[in-house]
Amino acid sequence: MSETTSPTPERSFGFRTRALHAGGTPDAQHGARAVPIYQTTSFVFDDAADAANLFALQKYGNIYSRIGNPTVAAFEERIASLEGGIGAVATASGMSAEFITFAALVGAGDHVVASAQLYGGTVTQLDVTLRRFGVETTFVPSSEPEDYRVAFRPETKALYVEIIGNPSGEIADLEGLAAVAHEHGVPLVVDATLATPIWCGPSSTARTSSSTPRPSSSAGTAPPSAAWSSNPVASTGATASSPR
Numbered sequence: 001m002s003e004t005t006s007p008t009p010e011r012s013f014g015f016r017t018r019a020l021h022a023g024g025t026p027d028a029q030h031g032a033r034a035v036p037i038y039q040t041t042s043f044v045f046d047d048a049a050d051a052a053n054l055f056a057l058q059k060y061g062n063i064y065s066r067i068g069n070p071t072v073a074a075f076e077e078r079i080a081s082l083e084g085g086i087g088a089v090a091t092a093s094g095m096s097a098e099f100i101t102f103a104a105l106v107g108a109g110d111h112v113v114a115s116a117q118l119y120g121g122t123v124t125q126l127d128v129t130l131r132r133f134g135v136e137t138t139f140v141p142s143s144e145p146e147d148y149r150v151a152f153r154p155e156t157k158a159l160y161v162e163i164i165g166n167p168s169g170e171i172a173d174l175e176g177l178a179a180v181a182h183e184h185g186v187p188l189v190v191d192a193t194l195a196t197p198i199w200c201g202p203s204s205t206a207r208t209s210s211s212t213p214r215p216s217s218s219a220g221t222a223p224p225s226a227a228w229s230s231n232p233v234a235s236t237g238a239t240a241s242s243p244r
């Protein structure tokens, strides 16, 4: 009688398990269960060809900690798993998470539609810093998606809100705002600082883009492993997708 080997079934882990373990694999050399802190700026290459492949993004691996570091990559994969995103980029502060998001989405001559109920530092970033760089923002003092719709201009490149406003506590109508943003072909960017993905998150319904300030440090992404990226709640990416 011939024996057949069935493939290992794909496991789907619950939120609490993923909160502890997503992105981490036991250390192959020493068996450490927790993700080690890799305190290194640089990583060695096997040879010149290996370095060339890494720099040409032909191969996944680490080059330099500002670009990618295994500890930060594990954190990013964990956040992506918990938020139901297709990936995550960690930054040293919430303000830098916002800045890299705006840097990716807008340039001189562009326009942002934002809630008027935002954290003070975000208002300053939009109203002072980005305005100095030639990016205009219209702040909408309302939670009605219709009021956001009328603030749109042809040069609007993003709609920005906080899922729970700080300090107002106002709850954003993400469903309605996502519809308005997508109607104009731009991403809805959600600052989810005051929320926890166990209760609510920008990617748990039809959202397109999210900045989640507060992560640890540095930058760099790793592709989420199949096991950890399976989030039954999520339907779209948290950081990377855009309707364009």
Ligand SMILES: Cc1ncc(COP(=O)(O)O)c(C=O)c1O
Pocket: 092, 093, 094, 095, 096, 119, 121, 122, 162, 166, 191, 193, 194, 213, 214
């Ligand atoms: C809603 C919100 N967004 C962004 C930030 C900025 O985060 P950070 O202080 O890490 O730069 C804060 C800080 O309290 C915040 O409450």
